[in-house]
Amino acid sequence: MANRPVTIKDIAEKLNISVSTVSRALKNNPEISLQTRENVQKLAKELKYQPNPLAVALKTKKSNTIGVVVPQIVSSFYASVVKGIEQVADEQGYQVFVSSSNEKMEKEEKNVNGFLNMRMDGIILSLSRATSTYDHIHKIQDMGVPMVLFDRTSKELDVSKVVADDAAAAYTAVNHLIDSGAKRVAFLTGMEYMLFGRNRMRGYKKALEDKGFSLDKTLISRCDFTVEGAKKAAMELLSRSNRPDAFFAISDDLAIGTIAAAKELGLRIPEDVAVVGFSNSRRSRYMEPSISTMDQNPKQVGREAAKLLFDQMENKPNAKDVKEVVVTADLIVRTSSDK
DSSP states (O other): OTTSOOOHHHHHHHHTOOHHHHHHHHTTOTTSOHHHHHHHHHHHHHTTOOOOHHHHHHHHSOOSEEEEEESOTTOHHHHHHHHHHHHHHHHHTOEEEEEEOTTOHHHHHHHHHHHHHTTOSEEEEOOOTTOOOOHHHHHHHHTTOOEEEESSOOTTOOOOEEEEOHHHHHHHHHHHHHHTTOSSEEEEEOOTTOHHHHHHHHHHHHHHHHTTOOOOGGGEEEOOSSHHHHHHHHHHHHTSTTOOSEEEESSHHHHHHHHHHHHHTTOOTTTTOEEEEESOOHHHHHSSSOOEEEEOOHHHHHHHHHHHHHHHHTTOTTTTSOOEEEEOOEEEOOTTTOO
16 A cells, blocks of 8 residues: 555455445445544544545546646736636635646647546636637537636637737727827737737727827737847837837737847837836836836636636526626836836
C-alpha cells in the first residue's frame, strides 16, 4: 500500500468487513452501527485514504469540479477573472482547474478534451487568438456539458457568454483623448477576424464621427499582440510628417510598445503623444509614465461567468437559454493621457 493509493478494499480487508459496509460507513450512513462507522473512519484517517475523484464522478455523474481555459496564465486580467470564478465555485463547494492555451488553438483543443476526459461538471473558456474553427466547442455542446465563454467569443457560437462592452469602452477612450486636445487619434489593433477587435474598432469610429472628425484609415495599424510589434507599428506612424498626436491601443502591451517608440523618437508623453491602453494590467500602473487604460472589471467577469455556468449545472429555469451578460469597462486616467 505504501506505493499506491489506499482503497476502500484495503480498509475492508483490515477490518474484516465488506466493501459496501466501508463505503456506507465513510458516508456516515445511519444503517451502519456507530461503532463500525467510527472504526472505519478512524482507520481511513490513519491510512490517509482519499476517495478516487474519477471513480466518484463515474458513479455519481458529478465530479464537483469545473475547468477553466484561458489564453494566458500569466495575464493579470485572466488571473483576476479566475479569482472571480473561484469565489463563486467556493461558495458552491466546487474545485476549479485552470489551464492555458498559450494562444494556440491546438493547445486549447487539448485542454478541452482533457477536461472532458476528467468529467468536469462544466467548462468556462476564453478563445485563443489563433482559434478559427470550433469543433472542440461543438464537442462540449454535443456531450451536454454546461459551458460559458468569456471575453473572447465568436458570433458563430450559440453559447452563453460574458463580455465587455468593447464598442462602448473604445468610444469612451477615444472621447477622452479628443477631449484632452487630440486631433489625430491612431488606433493600434490586431487581426481583423477577432470579434473584440472589430467591436473596439466600431467604438473608435463612432467617437471620431460624433466629435466631427473624418475617418483617416492611414491612422489604423494592425500588428501582433507583442510590445515589439506595437513599437514597430507606432514607430512607423510617428515617423510621418503628419504624425498622430494620440493613440488608442487595443491592449496595454500595445500601449507600452507605443510609449517605447515615442520615447525613442524623443517625443514627450502626454504633451506630444497621448496614449490609452486596454485591460488595466499590473504593468500599466507601474510603467513610467503610468498608462491610462480601460478597466474591464475582470473579477466581475469571472463571477458572472461562474453564475451562468452554475445556473446551467443546477438546471435552473431557463438556464439552458443562451444568454449574454455585458460587464461595463471603466476609464482609468493616468499620466500617459492626463494633460
